[in-house]
Amino acid sequence: MQGIPYEHGLILASILFAIGLVGVLTRRNIVFLLMSLEIMLNACGLAFIVASARWEQADGQVMFLMILTLAAAEVAVGLGLIIQLYRRYHTVDIDRLSEMKG
Amino acid sequence: MLTQIWLMPTLPLLGFLSLVLTAGTLPKRAVAVIGAGSIGLAFLVALSVAIQFLASGEEAVTQSLWVWMSVGGFNPGFSFYIDGLTVVMMLVITGVGFLIHLYSTGFMIDDPSYSRFFSYMNLFVAAMLTLVLADNLVLLYLGWEGVGLCSYLLIGFWYTNPENGYAARKAFVVTRVGDTSMALGLFLLFAQLGTLNIQDMLHAAEAEWQVGSGMAIAAALLLLGGAVGKSAQLPLQTWLPDAMAGPTPISALIHAATMVTAGVYLIARTHVVFELAPSVQELVAWIGLITLLMSGFTAMAQHDIKRILAYSTISQIGYMFLGLGVGAWSAAIFHLMTHAFFKALLFLGAGTVILSLHHEHDIFKMGGKRKQLPVAFLSFLIGGLALTAFPFTSGFFSKDEILLAALALEGPGTILWLGGVIGAFFTGIYTFRLIFVVFFGESKGHDQEKEVAGWNMAGPLFVLMLLSLVGGFISIPVDAVFAHGEEHAEHHVSTLIHGIMIVVPLIGIAISYLFYCSGQLSIDKLMASKLAQSLHRFWFSGWGMDKLYDGLFVRPFVALARLNSKDFIDWLYGLLVSLTRWGNALVVKSQTGYLRWYALSIALGLAVLLTLGVTL
Numbered sequence: 001m002q003g004i005p006y007e008h009g010l011i012l013a014s015i016l017f018a019i020g021l022v023g024v025l026t027r028r029n030i031v032f033l034l035m036s037l038e039i040m041l042n043a044c045g046l047a048f049i050v051a052s053a054r055w056e057q058a059d060g061q062v063m064f065l066m067i068l069t070l071a072a073a074e075v076a077v078g079l080g081l082i083i084q085l086y087r088r089y090h091t092v093d094i095d096r097l098s099e100m101k102g
Numbered sequence: 103m104l105t106q107i108w109l110m111p112t113l114p115l116l117g118f119l120s121l122v123l124t125a126g127t128l129p130k131r132a133v134a135v136i137g138a139g140s141i142g143l144a145f146l147v148a149l150s151v152a153i154q155f156l157a158s159g160e161e162a163v164t165q166s167l168w169v170w171m172s173v174g175g176f177n178p179g180f181s182f183y184i185d186g187l188t189v190v191m192m193l194v195i196t197g198v199g200f201l202i203h204l205y206s207t208g209f210m211i212d213d214p215s216y217s218r219f220f221s222y223m224n225l226f227v228a229a230m231l232t233l234v235l236a237d238n239l240v241l242l243y244l245g246w247e248g249v250g251l252c253s254y255l256l257i258g259f260w261y262t263n264p265e266n267g268y269a270a271r272k273a274f275v276v277t278r279v280g281d282t283s284m285a286l287g288l289f290l291l292f293a294q295l296g297t298l299n300i301q302d303m304l305h306a307a308e309a310e311w312q313v314g315s316g317m318a319i320a321a322a323l324l325l326l327g328g329a330v331g332k333s334a335q336l337p338l339q340t341w342l343p344d345a346m347a348g349p350t351p352i353s354a355l356i357h358a359a360t361m362v363t364a365g366v367y368l369i370a371r372t373h374v375v376f377e378l379a380p381s382v383q384e385l386v387a388w389i390g391l392i393t394l395l396m397s398g399f400t401a402m403a404q405h406d407i408k409r410i411l412a413y414s415t416i417s418q419i420g421y422m423f424l425g426l427g428v429g430a431w432s433a434a435i436f437h438l439m440t441h442a443f444f445k446a447l448l449f450l451g452a453g454t455v456i457l458s459l460h461h462e463h464d465i466f467k468m469g470g471k472r473k474q475l476p477v478a479f480l481s482f483l484i485g486g487l488a489l490t491a492f493p494f495t496s497g498f499f500s501k502d503e504i505l506l507a508a509l510a511l512e513g514p515g516t517i518l519w520l521g522g523v524i525g526a527f528f529t530g531i532y533t534f535r536l537i538f539v540v541f542f543g544e545s546k547g548h549d550q551e552k553e554v555a556g557w558n559m560a561g562p563l564f565v566l567m568l569l570s571l572v573g574g575f576i577s578i579p580v581d582a583v584f585a586h587g588e589e590h591a592e593h594h595v596s597t598l599i600h601g602i603m604i605v606v607p608l609i610g611i612a613i614s615y616l617f618y619c620s621g622q623l624s625i626d627k628l629m630a631s632k633l634a635q636s637l638h639r640f641w642f643s644g645w646g647m648d649k650l651y652d653g654l655f656v657r658p659f660v661a662l663a664r665l666n667s668k669d670f671i672d673w674l675y676g677l678l679v680s681l682t683r684w685g686n687a688l689v690v691k692s693q694t695g696y697l698r699w700y701a702l703s704i705a706l707g708l709a710v711l712l713t714l715g716v717t718l
Contacts, residue, residue, distance in 0.1 A: 021705055024701050033697075094697050097697075098696050098697075100695050
């Protein structure tokens, strides 16, 4: 299965990463922020898979599995934090949660 | 033999550590057992060391623990040196110290900082024992500064009153003047003689210096400066009366019996240096004489029971200096010992009076208290008799020896003797003025209070009474220490001289009886003239010394410091501060609290790094 050239895979990963980054920078809803972060993480995972296929090494796939677990854990903690934030401030707007400044 | 010498300072130090590390969590009973018990054990050790030492018949014993530091030829060690002089000092310190600790277990019982009090006291005894046991001047200096620190801590013991803190600072700063002089003396001795081991140093001084040579005079003067500061002699005596701000057992232990006599010990210990500088030795005698006369006058004008005793302490140490100055080394140490007995007795008696009368210090608000405070009355009577050198009390023998030695001196001897006798006359007046005003006559208040004297307070008083009465019959084993310097020719003086020395203090007592007890002479008539009043004010303020020093040193120094507070160095540091502030304000602006800014800066940073990585 040598169908897809690896450059295409990397370009797809870069596009996904950019979409995620723009989402993090522009979105105001924390839930969407979290989702954008997930997209960025998965872009990284895709890059690892592509690299693994290119050099025929298993390390990249191992790394992807780790990112997958990490993402799951991160979402669990992140969602928990969001629920606490919502209970406390009754909002999910990230710009209204700017108390921690110099 | 004598391997347990190190235990003596260690036991109080352990007591201090266990009290300070438990930080007041122990019950008072345990604190009392540790605090007084450690000193009691140290006394037993001192007793056994003294007995073994005297039985061995040796002149001196050294125990080296370890070398403290070793730099070039300079290697002072933690080494303890025992000879006759040390034996007297360590027995007085641990013995009288134990009695005062025992007394304090009762005196301080209502104080919330009971444990802190005993931890400082134990530290003091440890430092004082280090001072007298040290075989080199560096270790002695460690103990010297240690007792100074404890004195500071204990004068300011009731630190919530700012006045006490001021008195503590004053004591610390004034003694620091003397200590600096002493440190310079140590530097000079080391630079000239190459050793600070006391015995080696004394031998080297004898071998290398001529009598009356400039180096000997300089070294003796610098050491004298240290002694004068610690022992509250002219011109550094101003701190001692204010030091009475501390609890009364502190005044008894530190500011009467032990620490203030450290200067006398220092001079006696390095007496060879003073013999090499006869002019300085004579200066010691004159300082002692002038101090004892001045403080005698001052004591007659005071109202505060503790200040009277403080001035009388200064005056009695003046006698010791007089003894040192005329070369009566052992007589001075003898007076040091008897003074420790009767002055501790007087201070502890004063403590009983003060505690029983709810912290009343003014003697003119007491009166007629001899039935109400019988134990305190007996203490004052016996202590007062010993202080005025009443025949066959302890003070009589020691003062007698000093005055006879002064008389035997050629040259200024007669004047020194006469001054000492006049001082004894004043001692009689002010001591019995205190006793008559407090214990006789009509009561002027405080009628309801009962005497506070449990067994642990009355017991030490009775032991000290006994010592004050018969302490004069103790013979101190210091002959070997001063053997080569002291003439042991019997002074053959006429019975007239003896008679004068016995009668003069009695006349003082009689005058004070006529004024303050029988009322045949009236103090008010005496005080009617303007001259008498201004004289009284002058003496009451301690010859205006405080005011003089205030104008001479304190004010100019403060003015200078104020002038100097905006100098170039200060400006430099100020610049540093404002630079930091400015940088801080700049960086604070970047911390907006908006998450997107942080994410963007991370992304931009990444982009910059990647670009750099690709292009370079």
